[in-house]
Amino acid sequence: MVLPTLGGRSWRAKPLSRGPALFLDVKIRPRVDYRTEHLPKYGEVLAGTRWPQFVHTRAWALDWDPDDPTSVLETVHDLAIQEIRSSGVFDTPRSGDDEAPEPVLGSLLELKMELADRLAAECQLCERGCGAHRAEGKAGTCGVTESRISSSFLHHGEEHELVPSHTIFFAGCNLECQFCQNHDISRQPLSGEVLSAEECADLILHNEFSSRNVNWVGGDPIPNVPFILKVLGVLRSRKPRPQVFNSNMFMTERTLALLNGVVDVYLTDFKYGNDVCASRLSKVDGYFGVVSRNHKMANRQAELLVRHLVLPNHVECCSIPLMNWLREEIGPLRLNVMDQYRPVYRAKEHRDIAGRLTTAEFLKAYRHAESIGHLGLD
Numbered sequence: 234m235v236l237p238t239l240g241g242r243s244w245r246a247k248p249l250s251r252g253p254a255l256f257l258d259v260k261i262r263p264r265v266d267y268r269t270e271h272l273p274k275y276g277e278v279l280a281g282t283r284w285p286q287f288v289h290t291r292a293w294a295l296d297w298d299p300d301d302p303t304s305v306l307e308t309v310h311d312l313a314i315q316e317i318r319s320s321g322v323f324d325t326p327r328s329g330d331d332e333a334p335e336p337v338l339g340s341l342l343e344l345k346m347e348l349a350d351r352l353a354a355e356c357q358l359c360e361r362g363c364g365a366h367r368a369e370g371k372a373g374t375c376g377v378t379e380s381r382i383s384s385s386f387l388h389h390g391e392e393h394e395l396v397p398s399h400t401i402f403f404a405g406c407n408l409e410c411q412f413c414q415n416h417d418i419s420r421q422p423l424s425g426e427v428l429s430a431e432e433c434a435d436l437i438l439h440n441e442f443s444s445r446n447v448n449w450v451g452g453d454p455i456p457n458v459p460f461i462l463k464v465l466g467v468l469r470s471r472k473p474r475p476q477v478f479n480s481n482m483f484m485t486e487r488t489l490a491l492l493n494g495v496v497d498v499y500l501t502d503f504k505y506g507n508d509v510c511a512s513r514l515s516k517v518d519g520y521f522g523v524v525s526r527n528h529k530m531a532n533r534q535a536e537l538l539v540r541h542l543v544l545p546n547h548v549e550c551c552s553i554p555l556m557n558w559l560r561e562e563i564g565p566l567r568l569n570v571m572d573q574y575r576p577v578y579r580a581k582e583h584r585d586i587a588g589r590l591t592t593a594e595f596l597k598a599y600r601h602a603e604s605i606g607h608l609g610l611d
């Protein structure tokens with residue numbers, strides 16, 4: 234793929250395709266300001282009264298030695314996170330005219346970059362734990378060696394509070410969902426372009442006044458966490474945007490710890506309510522324990538907006554249990570119950586997901602979410 238105008242507003246605009254909308258028998262809701270009701274801190278960044286978290290993290294000076302072993306640096310990192318959080322700096326109000334805090338050498342963000350590179354060296358970024366030597370061109374299950382970007386554009390089809398969203402799509406994914414709605418990107422890890430961190434930062438700069446956020450997506454951004462941190466390290470924005478991490482959340486605790494103080498909104502894709510369905514349909518072990526643990530961790534770090542694509546024949550085993558878990562363990566959440574399932578990629582090989590979602594199935598899932606108090610349903 235050739236980038237027609239690297240540094241321009243967008244290239245290879247590739248909006249997610251959607252299936253025919255289901256006709257829903259749900260009541261029309263009054264217009265709500267979602268930004269402030271469900272994502273209040275994100276709303277404050279948009280209003281210019283708060284900085285996105287990464288701005289503080291890269292201005293947080295630390296004393297650390299790159300020759301130290303990983304265990305030492307991880308301890309320094311975890312203590313620094315405790316300190317920066319207890320300092321209240323993330324909650325410091327700003328006026329719209331304030332200059333962003335100056336980045337410093339050896340910052341907490343730079344320590345995160347170092348640790349992310351080490352985590353990817355024999356890759357343990359996600360819970361597959363392949364141990365792939367990606368820097369030597371050896372790929373693990375996701376197929377990602379160096380980060381490749383499939384497209385970068387202003388997306389107008391995301392949730393209300395996110396659009397227009399500057400989506401940066403990475404090629405490759407750590408899950409192998411048999412029904413992947415984005416399989417042209419996720420299953421072709423070599424399909425994107427290799428950009429430098431500076432080139433990617435340029436793409437962000439060109440959209441900084443026309444986007445509400447930077448939305449790291451794919452495929453999945455997990456195999457690309459080292460790259461994302463590097464981009465934020467070199468980004469010199471006049472209007473720093475909130476960082477949205479749009480992910481399947483099947484990452485290790487260490488990876489998620491590195492995103493602490495960087496990500497403002499986790500836009501998660503919670504797929505299954507049990508391990509059996511996940512194993513068969515996404516070829517992954519231990520799904521529910523990992524993803525539920527990570528939702529709890531993410532909720533302590535940032536704000537959560539959860540997506541759930543309802544699968545045909547999986548309302549009882551997946552949709553309802555995961556919605557109940559979210560309600561009991563985290564609370565009422567901004568939940569987007571999605572109806573646009575299409576039997577693409579290898580879905581036809583699996584009888585249960587080979588057909589379309591019925592209206593009755595979708596309504597059952599949607600009404601259940603509503604009945605247990607999940608908020609802001611789309």
Ligand code: SF4
Nearest residue numbers: 356359362363373375
């Ligand atoms: S991110 Fe990719 S290479 Fe790394 S552990 Fe996961 S699947 Fe393996």
